Amino acid sequence: MESAELKKILAAYDTLINEKLSLNVASLSSINLDKSAKSTQSMLVYRVIEIVIFSLLAIFMGNYIATNWSETHLAISGIIVNFFILIALSGAIGQVVILQQIDYKEPIVVIRKKIEKVNTHGLLFLKLMFLSMPIWWSYVVVAGDYLFNIDVYKGMDADFVLKYLMINSLLVVPLVWFLNKLSYKNLHITWVKKTIQLFTSSKTMKALEFLNTIEEFEK
Amino acid sequence: MRLDKKARFIKTIDEHKKIIYKIVNAYCSNKEDRKDLEQEILIQLWNSFDNYNSKYKYSTWMYRIALNVAISFYRKETKRFAKNDLYNEASIFKIEEDANDKETVLNYHLKILQDFIQNLNELNKALMLLYLEEKSYEEIAQVLGITKTNVATKISRIKIKLKKEFKKL
Numbered sequence: 001m002e003s004a005e006l007k008k009i010l011a012a013y014d015t016l017i018n019e020k021l022s023l024n025v026a027s028l029s030s031i032n033l034d035k036s037a038k039s040t041q042s043m044l045v046y047r048v049i050e051i052v053i054f055s056l057l058a059i060f061m062g063n064y065i066a067t068n069w070s071e072t073h074l075a076i077s078g079i080i081v082n083f084f085i086l087i088a089l090s091g092a093i094g095q096v097v098i099l100q101q102i103d104y105k106e107p108i109v110v111i112r113k114k115i116e117k118v119n120t121h122g123l124l125f126l127k128l129m130f131l132s133m134p135i136w137w138s139y140v141v142v143a144g145d146y147l148f149n150i151d152v153y154k155g156m157d158a159d160f161v162l163k164y165l166m167i168n169s170l171l172v173v174p175l176v177w178f179l180n181k182l183s184y185k186n187l188h189i190t191w192v193k194k195t196i197q198l199f200t201s202s203k204t205m206k207a208l209e210f211l212n213t214i215e216e217f218e219k
Numbered sequence: 220m221r222l223d224k225k226a227r228f229i230k231t232i233d234e235h236k237k238i239i240y241k242i243v244n245a246y247c248s249n250k251e252d253r254k255d256l257e258q259e260i261l262i263q264l265w266n267s268f269d270n271y272n273s274k275y276k277y278s279t280w281m282y283r284i285a286l287n288v289a290i291s292f293y294r295k296e297t298k299r300f301a302k303n304d305l306y307n308e309a310s311i312f313k314i315e316e317d318a319n320d321k322e323t324v325l326n327y328h329l330k331i332l333q334d335f336i337q338n339l340n341e342l343n344k345a346l347m348l349l350y351l352e353e354k355s356y357e358e359i360a361q362v363l364g365i366t367k368t369n370v371a372t373k374i375s376r377i378k379i380k381l382k383k384e385f386k387k388l
Binding site for chain 1: 225228229232233236237240241258261262263265266267270272280283284286287288290291294309310311312313314315326328329332340342343345351361362363364365369373378381
């Protein structure tokens with residue numbers, strides 16, 4: 001398309017709009033302009049709710065650890081569970097910080113990256129879930145003790161526990177590799193895409209795909 | 220004071236109404252979505268009105284905000300904007316319908332161009348709208364947040380695709 005030809009079409013379009021387009025001032029005057037239109041408002045509310053929930057859980061676990069400090073296995077299990085709660089809490093706080101920074105006056109690519117990173121929040125929970133796999137027993141120990149007053153650990157053979165811990169620790173390296181793969185940069189890898197699709201929402205998937213699109217756009 | 224601000228705002232919108240009109244038509248294919256997007260853009264422009272940075276031309280500043288809002292709107296999974304106030308169902312735009320509008324070659328080419336822009340992804344739509352507004356590559360780069368060279372390359376590629384569309388005629 002030659003530039004001159006394009007300009008001719010556009011000039012005709014502009015003329016058309018100039019002649020036929022007018023503002024419905026009555027309609028514009030009656031719009032409630034003080035209404036907040038930020039589509040990020042609802043996301044902010046959800047993240048604040050998450051912060052409150054994870055903060056309460058962290059306080060509860062802190063109390064549990066302190067109460068059971070003399071029982072090493074309970075304290076260690078509590079510390080591990082609290083570690084993951086704190087990661088989730090810091091993730092939610094980070095998201096609130098990003099949301100507060102969103103200003104539509106900024107360049108489009110900058111804003112889109114921030115918004116889509118917020119929309120991929122589900123991926124953090126997916127990663128935390130997988131990261132919890134080698135230490136899932138700590139959730140069982142804490143839940144068993146707190147909810148049912150059953151000390152699961154005491155019923156186990158020490159030798160079995162040691163072997164079990166050793167086997168689980170072997171999972172850490174492949175798990176870290178696996179979690180690093182779960183990124184928008186690897187959506188072209190079939191198993192990565194299918195794993196993320198299986199465990200997260202379509203919103204998270206769309207956001208990851210768009211982060212890819214943004215990266216391509218910036219090249 | 221507020222009435223004065225609103226009057227200035229309406230005057231500004233009237234002067235630059237084409238910008239909102241073009242963006243809304245590029246990002247929304249149906250009438251209801253267009254009305255919703257018009258409102259969201261206006262509210263965002265109103266909220267930013269006092270913070271207008273005279274370093275930029277008002278039209279560029281308006282494009283930046285309106286395009287950001289449009290892309291967010293376009294990417295929403297559920298599009299209906301929750302309206303608490305039901306009075307306003309009318310669009311802010313009035314278009315004169317002309318029964319004598321001729322099906323000229325120019326109008327036909329314009330339709331192809333509009334359809335082409337509609338089919339671009341959100342970011343390329345923004346790029347094309349700015350280019351067609353005769354913004355400089357530097358301004359386009361600033362609004363989009365990419366380099367000038369990138370703007371030039373992308374525009375060149377899109378124009379090649381557009382040429383193919385016209386060649387199909």
